[in-house]
Amino acid sequence: MSKKKEKAHNLMEQGENKAELDLDTCGIKVEQHGICAHVFCLFFADSHFQKRPRNYAHLGLFRQVIEKAAQKVCFVCHQSGATITCRETGCDCSFHLPCATQGGCVTQYFGLYRSFCREHRPQQAVDVVPKVGTTCFICLEPVDNQTSYRTMVCPACKHTWFHRDCIQNQAVFTGARCFCCPSCKNKYRFSMEMLTMGIRVPRRPLSWENLHANAEVSGRHSCCDSRECLCPGGREQAQEEGPWQLLLCCSCAAEGTHRRCAYLRCSTASWECNSCADPIRAEKTLQDQPYSIPE
Structure with a gap:
């Protein structure tokens, strides 16, 4: 691994450690060329990811975001790798998404995914x-x-x-x-x-509804909900590790998938179902109401 790539990897790993405990803030992880990042960190970093949320490697944007982040220091924790910059014209205040609340920043999870430092926040x-x-x-x-x-x-x-x-x-x-x-x-x-x-x-549905539903089936969701289950043993077959290990949605725990059925690597430790992992659709409409969220 080149020094430049190793430095970028280390920077993203720092941000990954910060976000490890809060997927609701940073979203699921995506990986490109051995470097991991979180979905919402990418969305707030570059508008191109918002337009094509399922193609995180589009035109090398993944690498571009990492290289830009390497040049920015978070004003909250004072570490490099800050992917987010305040959207106020003329303000170059940057920060990590997990540091936003501690720094009094506002991150808007809809529309253009705008971010504001504590001085310019709404x-x-x-x-x-x-x-x-x-x-x-x-x-x-x-x-x-x-x-x-x-x-x-x-x-x-x-x-x-x-x-x-x-x-x-x-x-x-x-x-x-x-x-x-x-x-x-x-x-x-x-x-x-x-x-x-x-x-x-x-x-996503009410958390207590999910918990109640799961409680009626041995307290834990136990089948693969992928559109096409590839497991030879069927949807309810699961192993303790490997391609046929069953991963539950890290947000709602109401759906599951075998690693192979979701085309995940055996090293992947978390997964999020489509209902929880579709932020573009989620923030454009609430409960399927016919209105758009104003900017």
């Missing part, structure tokens, strides 16, 4: 402040005395306050189909505001 346009003693509607812990990066309010009812981390966890838990204000239940205005403020709302 703010909630509300004229209310929480009353003394107001707590987060979700965790019941105190919130800040005004809207901030950490403290948010429902734009519809304007009296339901919550922490950013709490509403993000709820979005991951419910998915786009049922995501709404936890108090007034407003869906459209609330979802649009949260997406703009950097909350990722994945398109």
